Amino acid sequence: MPWVSNSRPPTCSDSFDTFHWHKARQAAKALAARAMLRAGSGQFDAAAGDLLAVHRLARLLGQGPVLLDHLVARGVEALACHGDAVLAGSPRMTGGQARAHLAALHALPPLPPTAEVLETGERLFGLDSWARSVRE
Numbered sequence: 001m002p003w004v005s006n007s008r009p010p011t012c013s014d015s016f017d018t019f020h021w022h023k024a025r026q027a028a029k030a031l032a033a034r035a036m037l038r039a040g041s042g043q044f045d046a047a048a049g050d051l052l053a054v055h056r057l058a059r060l061l062g063q064g065p066v067l068l069d070h071l072v073a074r075g076v077e078a079l080a081c082h083g084d085a086v087l088a089g090s091p092r093m094t095g096g097q098a099r100a101h102l103a104a105l106h107a108l109p110p111l112p113p114t115a116e117v118l119e120t121g122e123r124l125f126g127l128d129s130w131a132r133s134v135r136e
Contacts, residue, residue: 009135021072024061028054028076032083039086044093048101051087054080055108062112065121070114077111 035050058080062073084105088098 021061021068024057025072025076028057028079031057032079035083036086039090039093042092044087044090044097045100047083047087048097048104051080051083051101052104052108054083055105059109059111065117066125067114067117067122069121070112070117073111 031050031054035047035054038044038047038050054076058073058077060073061069061076064070064073084101087093087101
């Protein structure tokens with residue numbers, strides 16, 4: 001999500017749009033719901049694919065420059081983990097399917113550390129606010 005400011009001089013807060021978090025959470029919920037429907041009908045490979053998409057969405061959100069990006073990413077990741085637990089608890093899922101899904105989960109990169117965003121994006125927002133207050 002690029003930041004584009006329409007103000008002169010440009011500011012971080014003017015370019016900051018929170019709408020993408022709402023869309024991303026809706027997409028994650030929809031994918032997780034579809035995964036549960038698919039798991040309920042015995043389509044475990046398709047359900048696992050949907051849950052992996054939710055995990056990947058969490059990692060994408062976690063790359064954002066502000067703390068709220070990371071908080072939303074952690075919430076989306078928790079939704080995916082809950083789906084994984086439901087999937088793993090199904091007695092109809094085969095051992096091979098469970099191992100394949102576990103291997104795919106292990107292949108995912110970790111969520112970016114939250115501390116990094118405090119050093120970059122949040123610091124930038126703080127400096128931008130300070131600079132704006134000095135100008136006004």
